[in-house]
Amino acid sequence: MKRIQDFSVIDTLWLNSSSYILILKSETSIEKIDPGNFAEIKIPDAADIFLRRPISVYDVDHEKKEISFYIKAIGKGTSKLGSLLPGSKVNIVYPLGNSYTPVKNKNALIVGGGSGIAPFKLLGEQLRGLGSKVTYLFGARTSEEIVLTDVFSKLGKFNCTTEDGSLGEKGLVTSHSIFKNIKYFDIVYTCGPDPMMKAIAKIAENNNIRCEASLENMMACGIGVCLCCVTPTIRGNAVVCSEGPVFQSTDLKW
């Protein structure tokens, strides 16, 4: 069930100069969250920011009543959230959107870039729990942007590319050597910049492998009523916040 709920900031853990984990705690229980679900966060004390901001759920701890987000500070709202002090109140509407399809006893490749690594802690945990083997491949410009490797390495095999070659293989994610053995994988999950996801989807499709991509369209309501966030699909315009954000790549006309 969707809910609007007040939280207080426990901490903002900065991982590098531009990204952080925002940890929020509630007095009351937290709704069930599936990997890929997102929240619409109201930016507190920001008269110049009118709309909520959509952010994927990075982690949840039902016992401690904590929910956390992996956020890249790219503008007004995401910077403001990163500057909140412990104890600040934050109101969120969640859980929103659909989720990635879980697979049992399969080999899964998870490809992320930018803020698009956010849903992949929960997804990796879920897949492992179902007996699937997880391989991560994250791409960034430099090693400074490759974060949370300790977290992801515990859940699966961790690979990365950097454009300057400072960590992992040098180049774009799509040129990583893992794709030489792409047939080993049963499914590819991806989230990140559109050009990256399109390229990954193409590789998967060319090898008849199912690929699921999570879109980050601009949103106003997040609950499927304003119809601002649409993307063209083979069945006409789909509402990303309610029918997505996760789509099977072959449905998308992007």
Add this chain to the structure above:
Amino acid sequence: MVDLQVDIAGLKLKNPVTTASGTFGFGEEFVDFIDLDKLGGIFVKGLTIKSREGNDYPRMAETPSGMLNAVGLQNKGVDYFIDSIYPRIKHWDTEIFPNINGSVIDDYIAVAEKLNEVKGINGIELNISCPNVKEGGMAFGVSCPSAIAVTKAVRKAYDKTLIVKLSPNVTDIAEIAKGVEGAGADSVSLVNTLLGMAIDAKTKKPLLSTITGGLSGPAIKPIALRMVWQVYNAVKIPIVGMGGIMNGNDAIEFMLAGSTAIQVGTANFIDPQVSEKIVDEIEQYCISNGISKVTDLIGGLITE
């Protein structure tokens, strides 16, 4: 106990709070957040005779105290609404108002005729003010003769409560309101969005695929209030006021300016519970001010 009931040309609403077309889906998207039975009414997403895909993405841009949209009436058509959506939502104890649209007068007539036959739907909102479609839409609402022509035609085709939604993108909104009153409208609703635009200086590109779009939210509230006041002083039919209402106090202001009922629009995106809260806040206002009937507020602006 405050009497919250209001009357739109014989159609009784349990309270003056309704939700604006295009900002509340078909109501069912809000069941996790509020009790829909608490609302006076729900104006559902704009309908056309045939299904429409709407405009290309991007359709939205955040602006100071508001937003621009360029949705362009994406919907599955009036038949789909009647056959597949209305049966799902009709059990709620609130008035459901379809919002009807067309490119030519015959489209409006066809949609109105179909809805006239639907038991349980007691009123429609005739939208002659959508700024986001190439043909029809706002074109009907910005000239007096065409506003009168489409209202007359739909009046003939529709027997129940007919509310005509006016465009703020005109020089004299009172004149158009008088025109549609004379053409048989039971009520007018105002305002639709104001035509606006947003540009990204970095890329030198517009932020909307359609370049221009409709501005809504608190940014338009002073203009909307002024227009409600002007129309209130020009017509006798009841007014449904809207434009940037974010809380009970804003709603009271619209009633004082002359609205019989109000619509909550863009505010639903920021707080999905806001419509129900506004009902409570209006009641609280009446209690604190010793008002026993909410209708006493209508046009209650003190000018001297």
